[in-house]
Amino acid sequence: MASLGLSEKEQAGCRELLEFLETAELIALTDTVTNRLVHPESRQEAIHAVLVYSQSVEELLKRRKVYREIIFKYLAAQGIPVSPSSDKHVLIDRVKQYWSGQLTTCASESRERKPHAESHGERRKLPEDDIHDLGEEFCQWFFEILNSQHPLGVKSEGRWGPQHFWEDAKMKFCYNTLEKNREEYVGAEMVSLRLLSLVKEECLLFNPNLHGNGLKCAMSRHGLVLVAVAGTVHRDNVCLGIFEQIFGLISCPIMENTWKIKVVNLKIVGQNALEPGMQTEKPSIKYEANQLQELYDGKELTVFEP
Structure with missing residues (x-):
């Protein structure tokens, strides 16, 4: 009927x-x-x-x-x-x-991809002697594809979507502007959509510092690759503040050399909330590699406070 x-x-x-x-x-x-x-x-x-x-x-x-x-x-x-x-x-x-x-949805774009055109961000070889190279390559891919979702962003060949995350992925998001706020999300769809909304709906652009102390990487004894990166956050031509982000990447056991995002911890501090003396030109990660490893407790990454 x-x-x-x-x-x-x-x-x-x-x-x-x-x-x-x-x-x-x-x-x-x-x-x-x-x-x-x-x-x-x-x-x-x-x-x-x-x-x-x-x-x-x-x-x-x-x-x-x-x-x-x-x-x-x-x-x-x-x-x-x-x-x-x-x-x-x-x-x-x-x-x-x-x-x-x-x-047009991220999911439909993902289905349109040809089998051999797998996302560049998911497929990563892990050099045993150089985790840093993996982290740098991952960040270059991640922020390029995320920023490309901005209404005025430069388009990327990659496709944003939940396919880059594990189904049980977790995200903790702290932001400190006039007051401190904290959000948590669980699941590939929710994590993917929250990150997407920051760029597509709130019109933010992320400029990571991939040099010096702006990028630090480590691997936990459980095989989780920890990538910590700092940078500046912009809207239009205005620098709004700085961000620190830690990713936890895990290899896919059924797909050779494939890595997906398991954990995302994101902190954004607005210009008006920066501590005296903090500079936005070259934001840096204060954690050392061994401290990054200690952040991982075997189940999930402990979020840093805003």
């Missing part, structure tokens, strides 16, 4: 989005949409009823039982960059734009 108010593409999109609801929530939504006239015996029957009795995408997504978090999870799964703090109406607009074909 065709939907009374949804196009075929909207039906397909709504069906995928509704799958994120727990069964009890889905049944409750069905009762609301159908005024308890339909009594589904399965999840698929419930979803079908919701689609049939919904007059428009906006009407359905504005339902109280379609939580903001559900819409955010759906967009994340599709590779649509949105700020985690976006209001529900903003998320609904993004969904409508996506279903109308106005948005």
